[in-house]
Amino acid sequence: MAARRVTGPEIERLIQLLARLPGLGPRSARRAALQLVKKKELLLIPLAEAMATAAAKVTTCRTCGNVDTADPCFVCTDPRRDGSVIVVVEDVADLWALERAGAVDCRYHVLGGTLSALDGVGPDDLAIAGLVARAAGPEVKEIILAVNATVDGQTTAHYVTDQLAGLPLKVSRLAHGVPVGGELDYLDEGTLTAAIRSRQPF
């Protein structure tokens, strides 16, 4: 009985596609589809148009890997940014997070993942050659490795550092420590040890 048709195949297809978005399971995809259909003028039609526009215009920056409607992207062509520093991130989401934080005012390079023996991701699967080529440019002075503090992230950071070894560059990584607002009681031992080792004068 559960397989009986109660709504059209068009809505079933919408639910199936929505369920493939990160953060939406089958249940919330159904709720989202229903919301879309109920708010046809306010939400469904504008979203369909926004998606069609994005599909037509959005591209990946061949310089840094950012997602934008221009190639090179706005970050790469912004003349006010400090071109002597390149922040290396795993994913575009990390680039956006650092920008939202206003953490830096320089260029980026998106690797597109991390090295992973388990998932079969090798150096050629990541944008490492492009980074080395950019890093060899005369204006570049520092590479900041802003990869995740995971085993794969750190393995990747070591590999990238090795590839950059011949260049006259400063290579740095993000500090480990207590997150702002973080309570010591909830932090793991590795973070606490790192925070003690990197302690600062008060």
Add this chain to the structure above:
Amino acid sequence: MAARRVTGPEIERLIQLLARLPGLGPRSARRAALQLVKKKELLLIPLAEAMATAAAKVTTCRTCGNVDTADPCFVCTDPRRDGSVIVVVEDVADLWALERAGAVDCRYHVLGGTLSALDGVGPDDLAIAGLVARAAGPEVKEIILAVNATVDGQTTAHYVTDQLAGLPLKVSRLAHGVPVGGELDYLDEGTLTAAIRSRQPF
């Protein structure tokens, strides 16, 4: 610095619209937008098309309130269903949930919400008049009130029952009790009391 442009306005608009879907906050909307853009051929373009199709074809059944591409909908026109029973639900999502469960094999009526003094929802804001008209049909023998076990849901059930009082119908409601797989220790007192009162011979 945080307001600097790092990606195109087309993606910002996509993120803003996605954030209005239930289940997606601003953070997961960004992740979803990024996933869409990365999987342009596999996800973004098909979803844009599915939404455009749904916008063009989907309608609300004027008989029962279900959402479908046909009016009357597939439930209302299915000749194998028992037309003597109408299950009254608050929302289309509840209709779909009962159908997924295969709980009944009859018709439905979607009220479109519950009476709520707080939210200013009165009888005329719900599809109650339409229900009374349908319930007066000669083939209808039973109305099952499948509203939520909330204060507003129960208030609505009482109001609907009063409106149906003149008709030669059986009016029933869902049983209260222990959910299948539920552990007594985690249930509230009202549910436990209801489950004891409605106990069944073993």
